[in-house]
Amino acid sequence: MQKLFDEVNSLDKRCYEKFLLSEDLLMEHAASSMALYISENHSSYKSILIICGSGNNGADGITLARLLHTKFDVKLYLFSDAKSEMAKLQLQRAHALGVNVVDELSNADVIVDCIFGTGLNKPLNQNCENLINTLNSYESIKIACDIPSGINSLGQVESVALEADVTITMGALKTSLFTDVAKDYVGKIVVADLGIQRNLYELDSNKYLLDESDMNLPFRNKKNSHKGSFGHLNVVAGCKKGAGIIAAKAAFGFGAGLVSVVCHENLDLPYHIMQTHFISENCTAIAIGMGLGKYETQEIRRLLNKDVAKIIDADLFYDELICEVLNQEVVLTPHPKEFVSLLKLCAIADIDVSELQNNRFLYVQMFSKKYPKVVLLLKGANVIISQNEKLFVNSFGSAVLSKGGSGDVLSGLVGSLLAQGYKALDAAITASLAHAIASRNYKKNNYSLIPSHLVEEIRKL
Ligand SMILES: NC(=O)C1=CN([C@@H]2O[C@H](COP(=O)(O)OP(=O)(O)OC[C@H]3O[C@@H](n4cnc5c(N)ncnc54)[C@H](OP(=O)(O)O)[C@@H]3O)[C@@H](O)[C@H]2O)[C@@H](O)CC1
Numbered sequence: 001m002q003k004l005f006d007e008v009n010s011l012d013k014r015c016y017e018k019f020l021l022s023e024d025l026l027m028e029h030a031a032s033s034m035a036l037y038i039s040e041n042h043s044s045y046k047s048i049l050i051i052c053g054s055g056n057n058g059a060d061g062i063t064l065a066r067l068l069h070t071k072f073d074v075k076l077y078l079f080s081d082a083k084s085e086m087a088k089l090q091l092q093r094a095h096a097l098g099v100n101v102v103d104e105l106s107n108a109d110v111i112v113d114c115i116f117g118t119g120l121n122k123p124l125n126q127n128c129e130n131l132i133n134t135l136n137s138y139e140s141i142k143i144a145c146d147i148p149s150g151i152n153s154l155g156q157v158e159s160v161a162l163e164a165d166v167t168i169t170m171g172a173l174k175t176s177l178f179t180d181v182a183k184d185y186v187g188k189i190v191v192a193d194l195g196i197q198r199n200l201y202e203l204d205s206n207k208y209l210l211d212e213s214d215m216n217l218p219f220r221n222k223k224n225s226h227k228g229s230f231g232h233l234n235v236v237a238g239c240k241k242g243a244g245i246i247a248a249k250a251a252f253g254f255g256a257g258l259v260s261v262v263c264h265e266n267l268d269l270p271y272h273i274m275q276t277h278f279i280s281e282n283c284t285a286i287a288i289g290m291g292l293g294k295y296e297t298q299e300i301r302r303l304l305n306k307d308v309a310k311i312i313d314a315d316l317f318y319d320e321l322i323c324e325v326l327n328q329e330v331v332l333t334p335h336p337k338e339f340v341s342l343l344k345l346c347a348i349a350d351i352d353v354s355e356l357q358n359n360r361f362l363y364v365q366m367f368s369k370k371y372p373k374v375v376l377l378l379k380g381a382n383v384i385i386s387q388n389e390k391l392f393v394n395s396f397g398s399a400v401l402s403k404g405g406s407g408d409v410l411s412g413l414v415g416s417l418l419a420q421g422y423k424a425l426d427a428a429i430t431a432s433l434a435h436a437i438a439s440r441n442y443k444k445n446n447y448s449l450i451p452s453h454l455v456e457e458i459r460k461l
């Protein structure tokens, strides 16, 4: 996993003070990293348009123009007068070397957006919006320097933002690049080397971006085993029984030794999934909430208080009963609307979904602070998983998963790992990664996936 930072100004400052690496030196490396990326990945392209703002993001762009102007047809467009000391200095250097500064926008093979970086501090005016809209309309390869212009330090987009194919971000990964909103703008994210090893540049963080290597699949190492060695998951089915059945099928395919659906009515289940009317004696984990609908409170309370690992989803996030388990190490998997209800039930915040989506990290952090034992998995374009105020982001998901039933598969995967003895946090991380990575392996198209395809891809991981 890689660290995420809410801000990097303090990291830059530490470089000046502790390592005697000046701003000029860091910027030279920032621009060299962008130049290297362009030379290695876009060498066949001829023309490059670099659009610069008044601060140091613009200064990065002016430096890049100086580094590339003898290799490509570089046009430097200054959207506003250089204001920062570095932008002024870089412009003097660029002028001295004869960089081509243009006063009109024109299309190019590659566009580099150096309008605003981490210093965006107010709403965009009409001129800025028009500029970004024009750039978005070009069919060029678009590279954002540090962060696509228009995304603020909280990862929010107030009006417009540059739709980048690639974001080359300076020194370390920023949290703002991993909000749900940012996902449609950032493209591929590359970290630029600032001339200092990343592990020396970075300090501690409580936020992490998950990598594929953080997925710890339930491979079986023991030769002397039987089905009971891999746990028994009980999936509680409610009014919408399909949800429980989907979860049960996913759980079985993800390694649980035994899976039973708990339901008072008789169900038509595949032969390898069992049915029980009450929780099994030897059950090692319970999955509950999906498709639950109406239920008998005392019966659910009994299940929630059973001393066994639990994954809780869906309908239970609308019931005060949920508050009774928040001192346990349970896994909760709400989508944004459910999380909004949960936040209200546990008196953390009374907000709507758009407020949550604009500040996902903030509300997850608040919840995790109040309930440190709970593993929260907030669904979204970028899933956030938290426990004890540590946050982990899974950015592998895509629109392929935006379907009824995908969440039930995820509940089944988490339940399966809990039943097999994974700790709650490890179960949530591996299940979430497996869910998203498997969905990427479904190659047919990005609209037709159904839960059984997803389970099939998960079984092939
Ligand atoms: N520090 C380092 O060592 C390194 C820094 N690096 C680079 O520096 C970047 C940060 O630079 P930065 O702090 O100068 O901010 P930046 O994003 O250029 O914007 C500030 C300018 O924009 C203006 N402005 C803001 N909002 C506006 C709006 N809505 N509409 C109009 N104008 C607006 C604002 O104007 P003002 O507030 O003065 O009115 C100010 O002039 C960072 O992202 C990275 O690329 C790398 O080289 C690595 C080494």
Ligand SMILES: [K+]
Pocket (backbone or CB within 6 Å): 057, 113, 114, 115, 116, 117, 144, 145, 146, 147, 148, 149
């Ligand atoms: K930018």
